[in-house]
Amino acid sequence: MGFFGKLSEGLRKTRDSVFGAIANLVTEKEITDDLYDELEEKLILADTGADVAMDLVEQLRQRVRADRLRTGDEALEALKDILCKTMRPEMLLSVDGRPTVMLIIGVNGVGKTTSIAKLAHLYTKKGKRVMMAAGDTFRAAAAEQLTVWADRVGVPIVKHAEGADPASVIFDAVQSAAARGYDLVLCDTAGRLHNKKHLMDELSKISRVVDKACDTAKVETLLVLDAxxxxxxINQASQFIDAAGATGVILTKLDGTARGGSVIGIRKKLGLPVRFVGVGEGMDDLMEFDPEAFVDALFEETEEK
Ligand SMILES: Nc1nc2c(ncn2[C@@H]2O[C@H](COP(=O)(O)OP(=O)(O)OP(=O)(O)O)[C@@H](O)[C@H]2O)c(=O)[nH]1
Ligand SMILES: [Mg+2]
Incomplete structure (x- = not known):
């Protein structure tokens, strides 16, 4: 299955439960206040958050008025455009550091380790030289879990004994990656609920050691959230973001929810671009986030009918 097929399949529940209905609503009804109210309700059902739903509907209202849109099809195109603009990052993520170091952070069980496997696979396919760092030294089986993935994807992994200092694992990995000309170091971290101070200390220590290991390294800190x-x-993420200095979001498990609209408001609510979305448990099931493709997939089937 190609990129779009996988994305479309991963969004099937969300499309079937809400966005198909939104497309029908907007294209089949006259553009009235009732329509806007219903649209707002449906967006809230899709888990955009009430404030984001209200804002999207207001933007659509203004667009319809300003551009004198008459037909439902025109209104739907306007809505899709508004959704894309809401999600579009200001800058694309590029792996051009020497090396780029991605710290993957987030609470328990959201999909950090699996996302690292998927990222390794994705960037290996793009011709990048990728290394993993087993920075979750807290949980007994964490390094083994990552090692299984490293073998499967076919990339090297740096790990220390359980209980070791995560910063020292990451230091070794970055130093080795720099010496051996690797492009990308993917660092796993522990998912336990940190208190803010502990988290801040640990992550600032990791940033310092990355600098020390290699002063040309570029760090991306990606916060993993579970759709x-x-x-x-999302509401609980801000503390994490402040403490960890996150630069982007990976939204996982979109395939497991009918309420995948949460992705729409992330940039606005958290001030962070969504960089990747997870749509399954396999190593191919992570997509670079592309707002246009995402919106097309959300509305796909309905349009073809
Ligand atoms: N359906 C689906 N499952 C996913 C996705 N991403 C991760 N998972 C599953 O979520 C579960 C937890 O994934 P992990 O990668 O171990 O999560 P983690 O954040 O590393 O967990 P801890 O290390 O315990 O904090 C696993 O069963 C994964 O297969 C996704 O995009 N879709
Ligand atoms: Mg893990």
Whole structure:
């Protein structure tokens, strides 16, 4: 299955439960206040969050008025455009550091380790030389889990004994990656719920050691959020972001929810671009986030009918 097929399949529940209905609503009804109210309700059902839903509907209202849109099809195109603009990052993510170091952070069980495997696979396919660092030294089986993935994807992994200092694992990995000309170091971290101070200390230590290991390294800190918990996760993320200096989001498990609309408001709510979305458990199931493709997939089937 190609990129679009996988994305489309991963968004099937969300499309079937809400966005198909939104497309029907907007294209089949007259553009009235009732329509806007219904649209707002449906967006909230899709888990965009109430404030984001209200804002999207207001933008659509203004667009319809300003551009004198008459037909439902025109209104739907306007809505799609508004959704894309809301999600579009200011800059693309590029792996051009020497090396680029991605710290993958987030609470328990959201999909950090699996996302590292998928990222390794994705960038290996793009011809990048990728290394993993087993920075979750807290949980007994964490390094083994990552090692299984490293073998499967076919990339090297740097790991220390359980209980070792995560910063020292990451130091070794970055130093080795720089010496051996690797492009990307993917660093796993522990998912335990940190208190803010502990988290800040640990992550600032990791940043310092990355600098020390290699002063040309470029760090991206990606916060993993689980789409199944959606708005709850987003609302609890700000503390994490402040403490960890996150630069982007990976939204996982979109395939497991009918409420995948949470992705729409992330940039606005957290001030961070969504960089990748997870749509399954396999190593091919992570997509670079592309707002246009995402919106097309959300509305796909309905348009073809
Ligand atoms: N359906 C689906 N499952 C996913 C996705 N991403 C991760 N998972 C599953 O979520 C579960 C937890 O994934 P992990 O990668 O171990 O999560 P983690 O954040 O590393 O967990 P801890 O290390 O315990 O904090 C696993 O069963 C994964 O297969 C996704 O995009 N879709
Ligand atoms: Mg893990």
């Amino acid at each position: 199944i918990t959606g708005q709850n996760a």
